[in-house]
Amino acid sequence: MALDVLLINPPDQKSKYKKYLNIRIPPLGILYIAAVLEENGISVEVMDCAAEDTTYADIRERVERTRPFMVGITSTTPLINEAVMSAEAVKMAGDPYIVLGGPHATFLHHEILTENTAIDFVIKGEGEYVFAELYQILRSGGDPGTIEGLVFRSNGAIQENPDREVCVDLNTLPYPARHLLPKENYRIFDVNMPIATVICSRGCPMRCSFCASSAIHGRTIRKRSPEDVIEEIRHIRDTLDISMIAFMDDTFTLMPGWVETFCNLLIEEDLHIEWGCTARVDRIDSDLIRLMKRAGCETLFIGVESGDQEILDRIKKGTKIDQIKTVFSTARDFGMRTIASIALGLPGETKETAKKSISFVKKLHASYALFSIATPYPGTEFYNTVRENGNLPQNWSNFDLFSPVVGTLSLTLEDIRDIQKKAYREFYLRPIYILETLAKEGRPFFHAMKVLISP
Numbered sequence: 001m002a003l004d005v006l007l008i009n010p011p012d013q014k015s016k017y018k019k020y021l022n023i024r025i026p027p028l029g030i031l032y033i034a035a036v037l038e039e040n041g042i043s044v045e046v047m048d049c050a051a052e053d054t055t056y057a058d059i060r061e062r063v064e065r066t067r068p069f070m071v072g073i074t075s076t077t078p079l080i081n082e083a084v085m086s087a088e089a090v091k092m093a094g095d096p097y098i099v100l101g102g103p104h105a106t107f108l109h110h111e112i113l114t115e116n117t118a119i120d121f122v123i124k125g126e127g128e129y130v131f132a133e134l135y136q137i138l139r140s141g142g143d144p145g146t147i148e149g150l151v152f153r154s155n156g157a158i159q160e161n162p163d164r165e166v167c168v169d170l171n172t173l174p175y176p177a178r179h180l181l182p183k184e185n186y187r188i189f190d191v192n193m194p195i196a197t198v199i200c201s202r203g204c205p206m207r208c209s210f211c212a213s214s215a216i217h218g219r220t221i222r223k224r225s226p227e228d229v230i231e232e233i234r235h236i237r238d239t240l241d242i243s244m245i246a247f248m249d250d251t252f253t254l255m256p257g258w259v260e261t262f263c264n265l266l267i268e269e270d271l272h273i274e275w276g277c278t279a280r281v282d283r284i285d286s287d288l289i290r291l292m293k294r295a296g297c298e299t300l301f302i303g304v305e306s307g308d309q310e311i312l313d314r315i316k317k318g319t320k321i322d323q324i325k326t327v328f329s330t331a332r333d334f335g336m337r338t339i340a341s342i343a344l345g346l347p348g349e350t351k352e353t354a355k356k357s358i359s360f361v362k363k364l365h366a367s368y369a370l371f372s373i374a375t376p377y378p379g380t381e382f383y384n385t386v387r388e389n390g391n392l393p394q395n396w397s398n399f400d401l402f403s404p405v406v407g408t409l410s411l412t413l414e415d416i417r418d419i420q421k422k423a424y425r426e427f428y429l430r431p432i433y434i435l436e437t438l439a440k441e442g443r444p445f446f447h448a449m450k451v452l453i454s455p
């Protein structure tokens with residue numbers, strides 16, 4: 001029997017995060033869509049080509065074999081070409097309706113539909129209910145013009161339907177359909193334990209100029225209840241035998257009161273999981289860090305962005321250098337692993353401010369540092385400014401956080417590339433750091449080292 005829906009995460013042969021750090025995490029957006037489809041009695045399969053290292057030939061073979069009625073493909077900015085090539089592979093093997101979703105398609109739907117005839121529909125924003133509704137309408141021969149959140153070609157023109165209201169009560173969403181993907185495919189740093197990803201909230205009221213979160217999910221944070229999240233963790237542990245969780249919220253600690261309730265519940269339920277999350281330094285204090293550690297939190301991922309206060313203010317991060325220092329030092333005191341995320345080449349960056357950031361991160365004694373390149377992703381204020389100034393590059397595949405795509409007033413792309421190399425060398429090649437980290441972490445350290453020797 002033919003399949004109703006095939007969902008595809010496109011092949012990714014080039015991601016440096018995947019190549020050097022061996023980070024492979026399940027595609028939660030697709031798994032949420034799959035869960036809503038299953039809830040509506042629609043048969044669905046998922047191909048995570050990025051994790052499975054599958055190719056366009058594999059996509060063709062799967063489409064020929066399963067003959068889906070509809071195919072959904074996710075698109076991020078650096079992988080938009082791969083998403084389009086996946087759509088073309090699907091069209092070569094059959095004639096299902098092809099739907100593109102994800103952050104890149106959300107913002108550049110018009111351009112995508114104009115340039116790529118293999119794609120029939122684009123979903124803007126959160127896709128679960130739009131996709132399910134589109135499936136029902138197409139099956140019944142109805143009019144997609146009534147579906148909010150959808151863009152498509154109609155009579156030779158692009159028709160953009162009104163935006164759709166976001167799902168206000170996240171507790172009503174089913175748990176992601178994790179059973180559709182093999183858990184063995186997912187890991188971080190080759191750590192010999194399968195990992196599951198969970199998301200507790202959507203939306204962010206902050207205004208960081210480099211971030212598209214609020215443009216996709218809105219400026220109001222929507223949180224699931226702590227009880228619902230605990231139930232999902234129990235479900236993951238009982239059905240998949242996974243006890244390592246990465247919380248994928250843009251900022252897990254945005255509502256400290258919620259985190260406190262959640263941690264207390266987790267301790268009470270005695271679920272014995274190890275977890276990590278993102279944190280904002282102005283939304284976490286020593287009491288909360290202590291409680292999180294007691295509840296099993298081992299890793300904090302912190303968006304430091306810069307060691308220069310003027311740059312932090314310019315990008316509207318809303319954090320202070322002193323707050324960053326305090327949080328790193330407290331987390332270290334409680335024995336937590338910390339990952340400092342720095343963006344090099346932000347607006348206003350100079351050789352001096354970059355040097356200041358590198359030296360600042362070394363002094364933070366972070367367990368790891370990720371020195372990404374500041375990138376103007378569609379949907380961000382940064383993108384709008386770069387576009388208005390006429391400096392927007394069009395080679396989306398370079399928007400991978402490792403390739404400089406825009407310079408600053410005083411730094412060329414080459415300067416930024418050199419600064420990134422220097423940052424990795426200076427941070428990871430300190431003798432004291434090497435000794436401490438090898439003793440504690442072993443293999444993850446060697447993965448970080450690959451970044452240093454990459455071309």
Ligand code: SF4
Nearest residue numbers: 204206208211213250
């Ligand atoms: S970077 Fe984090 S805190 Fe800032 S807007 Fe994005 S999600 Fe919100």
